[in-house]
Amino acid sequence: MTKPSDISPDTLLAAVASGLLTAEQAQGLRDLESANAPVLDREPHDDEKFRFISGFSDIFVTIGLGLFLGALGYFSRDMVGNTGMFAVIAAASWLLAEYFTRQQRMALPSIVLLLVYAGAVFSTVAEAFNPSLRFGVGLGNHGGLPIVVAGLATAVAAALHYRRFRVPVTIAAGVAALVASVVGVLFMLWPDFAVEAAKPLLLACGLAVFTLAMRFDLSDPQRQTRRTDIAFWLHMLAAPLIVHPMVGGLVGEGGSEAVSAWSILAIFIALAIVALVVDRRAILVSGLSYAGFAFGSLVVKAGLSDGVVPLTMLVLGALVLLLSAGWHALRRTLLPLLPGALAVRLPAHT
Template sequence: MAELRSILDEAAREGLISAEAGERLVPFLAARGVVVDAHAAGPLESAWSDTETLRFVRGFHDVLITIGILIALAGLWGLASLYAVLPAILVLAEILVKRQRLALPAVVLTLAVFAWTFRMMLSIYPSNADLWLTGDGIDRFIVAFPLIMGLFYLRYRVPLALALSIFSGLALVLALVFHLLQWASGDDAFILNHPTLVSVILFGCAIGLFVAALGFDLSDRFRRTTRSDVAFWLHLVAAPALLYSIRILLSLDGGWLDIMDANSFKTPVVVVIVALLMLIGLIIDRRAFVTSGLLTLGLAIYGIFRQGSATVDIYIFGTLIIVGVIVLVIGTGWMPLRRMVLRALPLGVVERLPPG
C-alpha cells in the first residue's frame, strides 16, 4: 500500500487539499492507527531528497490510455474536419483529466490543443515569407495561443497548459515589440536588417522566461504543488532559450550558430556557457539546464576535435564518449555535486533553494 505522505502530497498536487492541510493530516491520521512510512514521517528535507520527480508519468495505465488517445486523434485528424478535432479533445479532457485526473493523458491532450491551435492559425494565416522572416502579421498569428491555453488551464488545471500560455504570451509580447520597432523605423525587414538588436531582445526574453520559471520554483521550495510542475515546463524552454540566444549573439560576426568552425573562438566559449548553465541547473536542482546543452556541447567538442588531424570516426565517436561520460558523471553524482555547490553559497540563498 502506498505510504500516507505520498498520498497526501498527491492530493495536494491535484488541488484536492492544501499542502498545509496535508501536513496537519499526517499526525492526525497516524494517531488513529493509519501507518505512516518511517522515512516519510521524518524531516521534510529527507522526504524530498529528489525534488524533480516527473509527476506526469504515474503508471502503465496512463501510458496505455495515452496510446489510445494518440491513435484515435491521429485517425480523427486524418479523416474529419479540423473543426471536429477540438470537440473530441475536450470530451476526452472532461473524462480523463477533469474526472479521472490522469496525468500523462492530460499532458498529451494539452499538447493536442496546442497543435490544433497552431494548425487552425495556419489555416487563417497561411505560411509565407513575410510572416516568418519579416514578422509581418506574426502577432495576429500568435494571439490565439495564450488565450486558448489559458482557458484550457482554467478549466482543467494542467500545469503544462499554464506554462504554454505564459510562453506564448511572452512570444506575443516579443512579436508586438518587433512590430512596433518595424513601424517606428519604417523598415519592413527590421528583423533581418538589425540582427544585433534582435539578438539582444531575444536574450532579454530568455532571461525573462528564466526569471518566471525561477519565480514558480522559489514559491514552492519543497516542490509539492503544481507550481513546481509549471516551473519544470518553463525551465524546459528557458534553458535552451538562454543557450541559443547567447549562441546567436556570438555568431553575428561569422554566420548564424556557427560553432563548429575549427578556427572559431566560439567553440571554447560555448563550452564555458554550457558549463555555466549546468552549474545553474545544479544550484536550482533542475536537470533541464544539463540536458538542454548536450547537443550544443557535443557540437562544440566535435569542433575541438576538428582542430587536430584525427579521422572522421574519431570526431564522431570521441564526441559521443566524452558527452556520454559527462552525462553519466553528472547523472550519478548529481546529489553529491549539488551539496558541494550549495556549501559554497550563502546560507540565505541556500534556505530558499530545494534541499540538497
C-alpha cells in the same frame, strides 16, 4: 511496490494543499516510509519528480489518442479545410480532456491533450489570418500579425484550460504562446532587421521565463505542491530560449574554430553551475547538442576527425554521468557560497 494500505504521494500532496499536514510533516512521513522500506524498494532521491506517467495505461491511451486525433484531422480536413480541421482537433482535445484529465487524472494523456489543444488553437487562428503561413515561414513577407494574434489567442485558451483542468504544463504552453506573440510583434514592426534582432529578443524572453520559473520554485522550496511541476515545465521552456541565442551565434559556417568551441564549452559549464544551484537538470538538456558540437570541433582541430562522433558521445556521456553521480555533493559545495537569504529558499538536501 505500493500496497493498498500505503498513503500515496498524491494523497500527501492533497493533505499539504488542504492544510491537513505541513510540508515538513509530509516529508517526515516520506522519510519514515523510506527508512523502513526494504533496500530494493527504496527510490533514489530526486528533487525533480513529477507525474509524467502513472502506468502502462497512460501509454496505451496516448497511442489511442494519437490514432484518433490523427484520423479525425484527416477526415475533417477534407470536409472543412485546414482552419476547420485545427478547430475540430482543438475542440476534440478539450472534450477528451474532460474524461481522461478531469475524471481519470491520467498524466501522460493530459500532457499530450494539452499540447495538441494549444497547437491546434494557435494553428486555427494563424490559418484564419493567413492560410499560406506555415510554422513562421513567410513572416517577412506577410508581417507578424497572424503570429501575434494566434499567440495571444492561444495564451487565453491556455488560461481557460488551466482553470478547468489544472494541468501544470499549461502555464508553460501559455507562456510559449506569449513569446511567439512577442516575436511576431518584432517582425510586424521592424521586418528589416527582425532576423538579426530575433536572437537577443529570444534570450530576453528566455531570461524572463527563467525568472518566472524561479518565482514558482522559490515559493515551494520543499517541492511538495503543484508549483514545482509548473516550474519544471517553465524551466524546460526557458532552457532552449536561453541556450540557442547564446551559443547559436558562435556556430559559424564551418563551425570548427577552437575559440568558438571553447566558448561553447564555457557556456555549458556556466549552465551546469546554474542548474546545480537551482537544482534543475532541464537547463542542461538544451546545452547538450551545442556542447557536442564544441567537443566535435575540438577533435577536428586535433586531427582526429574520423572519431569525432564516438569521442563526442563518450565525453558528453561521461560528463552527464559524472554530474548525475555527484549532483548532490556538488550542490552541497555550491550552496554555502550563495547569499544566505537565497540559499535557504533553494532545495537543500544532503
